[in-house]
Amino acid sequence: MLKKHHRQWLKIMTTAMNLLIVGWLLTSIVIVLLLKRQSQKHQETLQLQQQLKSYQCKLNAKDQEIVLAYESFALSTKELTSARLKAIESVQVKAEFLANMSHEIRTPMAGVLGMAELLQQTNLRPQQQEVTNNIITSAKNLLKILNEILDQSKLDAGKLELDPKDFHLLSFIEDTVDLFLPQINSKALELKIELAKNLPEGIHADSLRINQILSNLLSNALKFTATGFICVSVDHTPTDNGKISLQFSVSDTGIGLTPNEQNKLFSPFSQADSSTTRKYGGTGLGLSISKKLVELMGGKIGIESIKGQGSRFWFTILCQPACTQVSSSKSKETNNEWVSNRSLKLLLVEDTRMLQQLMLAVLGNLSHEVAVASNGEEALSQLKHGDFDLVLMDIRMPIMDGLEATKVIRSWGCNKSTIPIIALTADIDSQNIKQYLANGMDAVCAKPLDLSVLLTVMNELLVEEVHSQKYLIEQA
Numbered sequence: 210m211l212k213k214h215h216r217q218w219l220k221i222m223t224t225a226m227n228l229l230i231v232g233w234l235l236t237s238i239v240i241v242l243l244l245k246r247q248s249q250k251h252q253e254t255l256q257l258q259q260q261l262k263s264y265q266c267k268l269n270a271k272d273q274e275i276v277l278a279y280e281s282f283a284l285s286t287k288e289l290t291s292a293r294l295k296a297i298e299s300v301q302v303k304a305e306f307l308a309n310m311s312h313e314i315r316t317p318m319a320g321v322l323g324m325a326e327l328l329q330q331t332n333l334r335p336q337q338q339e340v341t342n343n344i345i346t347s348a349k350n351l352l353k354i355l356n357e358i359l360d361q362s363k364l365d366a367g368k369l370e371l372d373p374k375d376f377h378l379l380s381f382i383e384d385t386v387d388l389f390l391p392q393i394n395s396k397a398l399e400l401k402i403e404l405a406k407n408l409p410e411g412i413h414a415d416s417l418r419i420n421q422i423l424s425n426l427l428s429n430a431l432k433f434t435a436t437g438f439i440c441v442s443v444d445h446t447p448t449d450n451g452k453i454s455l456q457f458s459v460s461d462t463g464i465g466l467t468p469n470e471q472n473k474l475f476s477p478f479s480q481a482d483s484s485t486t487r488k489y490g491g492t493g494l495g496l497s498i499s500k501k502l503v504e505l506m507g508g509k510i511g512i513e514s515i516k517g518q519g520s521r522f523w524f525t526i527l528c529q530p531a532c533t534q535v536s537s538s539k540s541k542e543t544n545n546e547w548v549s550n551r552s553l554k555l556l557l558v559e560d561t562r563m564l565q566q567l568m569l570a571v572l573g574n575l576s577h578e579v580a581v582a583s584n585g586e587e588a589l590s591q592l593k594h595g596d597f598d599l600v601l602m603d604i605r606m607p608i609m610d611g612l613e614a615t616k617v618i619r620s621w622g623c624n625k626s627t628i629p630i631i632a633l634t635a636d637i638d639s640q641n642i643k644q645y646l647a648n649g650m651d652a653v654c655a656k657p658l659d660l661s662v663l664l665t666v667m668n669e670l671l672v673e674e675v676h677s678q679k680y681l682i683e684q685a
Contacts, residue, residue, distance in 0.1 A: 241375055302508040314355055315635030320563035322348045328571055342572055352657065355375040357498060363638065364501045370639040374580030375531040376411050378443075379404070387419050387425050396431070399438035409453060410626025418502050419526065422510075423457055425495040426580055428523045430461040437462025437519070453530065454508075458523035466514040474512060475500045499524070511523035546679040547664055549575040551597045555674060557581050558614065559589040559633070568601070569658060575676065589617055592625055599667060601652065604634040612648050621648040629670040633658065 249382060261616050294407050325344045333341060383615040386402065425442075430439045440460040445453055466474070474496050496510075503510045508528035514520035559565050560583050580595065582588040584606045592600070600618075604611040611632060619626055632645045632653040642653050652666045664676040 210297065242526040260269065277674055292671055315352075315656050316561050316564065318348060318352050318355070319635075320561065320567055322352070323567040323571070323655045324563070327567065356416050357495060360498050361378050364498065369502075369505070371418060372639055373415050373528070373535050375411055375413050375535050376416045377535040377537050378410065380537045381416055381420070382441070382443060386424050386427070388424070389431060393439060396433075396435070396650045398434060398436070401438055401440035403440060403442040405442075405444040408443065408528055409532075411535035412453060412455070413531050414455075414506065415621060416527035418506070420458075421474050422502055422524060423459070426457075426459040426524075429495065429522070430463060430520075434461040434463035434519075442576070448527070452527050454525055454527055456523065456525045458521055460521040462517065462519040465516040465518050465520055466512070467516045470516075471512050471514055475510070507534070547575065547660065547676050548679050549577065549676050551675060553577045553667075553671075554596065555579045556588060556591060556595075556597045556600045558583075558585065558606070558611065559602075559603045575664075585611060585614030585617075588614050592618065592628070597628060599627055599670065600630045601633055602630050604636060605630055611650075612645065615649045629667075630672070631666060633664070 214605070229245045269666065312333045322345065325341055325348065329338070329341045331343065358543050360369065379454075382402070382404070386400070390400070427439070427441070436462070442456075442460070443460045444456045446456070448454055476497060500510050503524045503526060508525035510522070510524040512520060512522050557565065557568050557572075557579050559568065559581070565581050565583075569579055569581070580591055583592050588600070588602070589609075591597075602611040602615060611634075615630055618630070628647065629651050632650045633656060634641075634645070634653065637653060637655045645653050650672050654663050654666060668675055
């Protein structure tokens with residue numbers, strides 16, 4: 210019995226041990242699997258950490274790139290802003306330089322022209338008269354070159370503005386062409402004028418700039434044509450928006466141009482070739498300026514030419530019909546000598562000695578009494594202690610300039626503060642003229658002075674026909 214019980218016990222113990230071993234083995238397997246899984250997870254975690262570290266490094270690098278890019282952008286923006294400010298300052302300095310040069314060159318030019326014209330009116334021997342005429346012609350040519358250089362600079366700086374007004378188209382064309390008749394006749398050339406039917410009687414445009422373009426084309430035609438003819442044609446086309454497209458052309462039988470020479474024509478300081486400049490003269494700016502002026506007026510300019518046969522220059526502009534009634538202004542004068550109907554008391558404010566002498570002579574010949582001040586302070590003193598009918602005021606002067614003196618006069622608040630003041634200046638672009646008028650000046654006359662313009666303006670401001678022309682033929 211005992212033995213049987215012992216065997217049962219052994220069997221139970223064996224079974225228990227087997228179960229225990231199996232349990233231990235299973236537990237060991239589970240533990241090994243868990244440890245392996247944990248090791249894998251650890252490896253995965255390490256890989257993830259390495260990836261995260263790599264991504265973090267890349268992100269830091271990108272952040273650094275962004276910072277550097279931002280700093281570079283900020284620096285570029287700062288440099289661009291600085292460059293822009295410098296460019297604006299450069300334009301302002303250039304504009305001021307041009308204004309100074311215009312004044313400094315035109316002032317002695319006004320003296321040369323004025324004195325030569327005064328000399329021309331004296332009793333000269335034929336040879337002296339010829340020399341005087343040559344001086345005047347040379348001075349006018351020099352002034353034309355100066356005007357071209359200043360115009361080109363203004364156009365490059367975007368400072369040139371148009372000044373459109375109503376004017377009589379046919380009179381304008383005839384007056385422009387008539388200026389070239391003496392030269393055309395002297396070269397025995399035939400002049401043809403071809404005007405389209407139903408041209409508008411009046412247009413609203415900048416007649417000064419159209420005259421500048423047309424005169425340049427006529428001058429070139431004259432310069433390069435020895436025999437044959439010059440033909441001026443004008444046509445027009447209405448547009449859908451109510452404007453008018455005017456087409457001007459100047460044809461000649463001159464030297465003509467090759468296609469290669471034509472390609473250079475509208476560039477600044479360019480002519481067909483270097484020998485052209487030596488033989489015919491000129492700055493090479495006329496056509497460049499004309500092109501930009503035409504484009505400002507909404508048009509185009511071009512050329513058709515055959516070497517040795519002649520050329521046809523044409524340009525178009527956009528304009529509007531005249532807003533007011535216009536009439537022909539054309540008149541032919543046999544003698545344009547001006548006379549005064551009464552003596553005026555004038556105050557001339559001018560710092561240049563030669564121009565003082567010139568104006569004293571010109572105005573003295575008209576029996577006017579002229580007092581002279583060399584700067585704005587002297588002008589104020591003389592106005593306080595004397596009575597004058599009108600002030601002729603230079604702009605650029607030492608001690609006190611013309612603008613400052615005018616502002617002081619207008620601030621007095623008495624009868625003398627309303628005295629008419631005419632600005633005499635070489636700084637006559639549209640912005641400057643607006644500034645002069647805004648500061649109290651009544652009118653602006655350009656240097657070198659055109660006596661007819663000055664006396665006409667004086668009449669208008671005094672509301673009196675103080676000056677008139679001695680001999681006139683009735684209106685054509």
